[in-house]
Amino acid sequence: xxxxxxxxEDLGESGSLVEWYAGLAVAISALASALVSPIWGRLxxxxxxxxxxxxxxxVMTFTMGGIAFVPNVYWLLFLRLMNGLFSGYVPNxxxxxxxxxxxxxxxxxxxxxxxxxxxxxxxxxxxxxxLAQWLGMRQVFVFVGFILLICCLMTIFMIREDxxxxxxADMVSTRTLLREIPHKSILAGLFVTSLIxxxxxxxxxxxxxxxxxxLGERENILFVSxxxxxxxxxxxxxxxxxxxxxxxxxxxxxxxxxxxxxxFIMYLLCGFAQTPLQLGSLRFLYGFGxxxxxxxxxxxxxxxxxxxxxxxxxxxxxxxxxFGQVAGPFVGSxxxxxxxxxxxxxxxxxxxFINFTWSVIIFRKYLGAKExx
Numbered sequence: 308x309x310x311x312x313x314x315x316e317d318l319g320e321s322g323s324l325v326e327w328y329a330g331l332a333v334a335i336s337a338l339a340s341a342l343v344s345p346i347w348g349r350l351x352x353x354x355x356x357x358x359x360x361x362x363x364x365x366v367m368t369f370t371m372g373g374i375a376f377v378p379n380v381y382w383l384l385f386l387r388l389m390n391g392l393f394s395g396y397v398p399n400x401x402x403x404x405x406x407x408x409x410x411x412x413x414x415x416x417x418x419x420x421x422x423x424x425x426x427x428x429x430x431x432x433x434x435x436x437x438l439a440q441w442l443g444m445r446q447v448f449v450f451v452g453f454i455l456l457i458c459c460l461m462t463i464f465m466i467r468e469d470x471x472x473x474x475x476a477d478m479v480s481t482r483t484l485l486r487e488i489p490h491k492s493i494l495a496g497l498f499v500t501s502l503i504x505x506x507x508x509x510x511x512x513x514x515x516x517x518x519x520x521x522l523g524e525r526e527n528i529l530f531v532s533x534x535x536x537x538x539x540x541x542x543x544x545x546x547x548x549x550x551x552x553x554x555x556x557x558x559x560x561x562x563x564x565x566x567x568x569x570x571f572i573m574y575l576l577c578g579f580a581q582t583p584l585q586l587g588s589l590r591f592l593y594g595f596g597x598x599x600x601x602x603x604x605x606x607x608x609x610x611x612x613x614x615x616x617x618x619x620x621x622x623x624x625x626x627x628x629x630f631g632q633v634a635g636p637f638v639g640s641x642x643x644x645x646x647x648x649x650x651x652x653x654x655x656x657x658x659x660f661i662n663f664t665w666s667v668i669i670f671r672k673y674l675g676a677k678e679x680x
Contacts, residue, residue: 310436314444318380328380332387334633339391341629345481347395348402348622353478355470356403356618357462359395364459366393372452375445396458397424398625402618403468405609413609414559418551418602425544425598429537473615484616493560494611494620496669497604498627500563503662504600505631507574510639510655518648524583535587542594550595551602559606560670566599567663571656578652 312329320328351359370390377383401420408416438447479487488494511518516532524531554562573593580586604624612620642651 310439310444310447315380315383317444318377318383320380328384330636332384335384336387336391336394337629337632339388340394341626341633343392344395344398344622344626344629345619348398348619349478349481351399351402351618351622352616353473353475355468355472356399356406357466357468357470359399359618360403360462360466361459363394363396363399364455364462366390367396368452368455368459371455372449375448375452395622395625398621399618401605402621403466405605405621406614406617407469410610411555414551414554414562414602414606415548416551417605417609418547418549418554418598421547421551421598421601421605422544425540425547429540429544433533433537479613479615481616481619484613484619487613487616488611488620490611492669493607496666497607497611498624500567500600500604500662500666501624502627502631502634503658504597504604505628506635506638507570507655507659508597509632509635510642511651512636512639514639514643514648514651517643518651519583519586521648522580522583522586531583531587535583535590538587538591539594539597542591543598544594546595546598547602550599551606554599554603554606558673559603559610560673562599563603563607564663564666564670566596566603567659567666570596570600571659571663574652574656574659578649578656 311332312325315325315328315332347359347363367390370386370393374383374386377386401417404416404420405413435447435451438450442450485491485494515535516528519531519535520528550562550566570593573589573596577586577589577593580589605621608620608624609617638654639651642654646654
């Protein structure tokens, strides 16, 4: 991702179209994933999560590795579209863990998975940018394809799943599955929370470097920007397993409500930051909130959902996350353009506070109980 715009220039595009195609290359993959994720979720409930993980990693080996050989930007967009249509490794990995691990330990297990995801998010851009400088941009895509091939082989030979394929006639329909879930308002609230987590995480992405310059940094803007992004990821990565275990102990719904309020405070304070150091410190502290949110959401989805439909529910949740990834940058850019950089943080804080208030309302019957049953 760090050099996508430069790669598009290398393919022969120039001017304002470069930014347009770079944004489209990112958004088209997330949007396609959001639309087809429920289809893959239904197939996972029928045939198992491991086959879906093998399918995703194998196809992505070619869609990502193949970008190294595209002759123009249209083939790049086509492969990014195919990458989104055939993705789905993460939601199926989440569903596999959720279906195999005892429910009273799901917070810890899913928190550990979140640690891996966060680590990849941190390492990926740094590794991609460094290798592009050293080897060239096209070679990076070959390298990524090779990594995905290793991922596919590890999934085939190192992951076991206790799953019996289900005949089509015996499959529980999605409508029946939703009827069997007792707390539909909580389910809807968790989906929206996943959407807002991504909106809030992505809203500042387009303006972060500009905001850092606004705070007085002039010489090392890109380095400081990367450091501030990494600060949030590091604290999230370090805290996710421990906060997941805390959620198992005190109730994941309680931890979710606390993490939303904590995130609201952190975003509000980021809007008042006066120096890049203050902003970086607040973003590091905000990472602890992120480290609690996704494991809490996933653990609650696990406890609410019958095992025979868990992949479909996680795929719906992933669709909301993808839509948040698409919407977040647009929200941040629009607010910054109309009201100024600081207001991006204030508006994001307001969105998180609305989510917090709604969560308190839907959880009010259960905040006195350790678990939702």
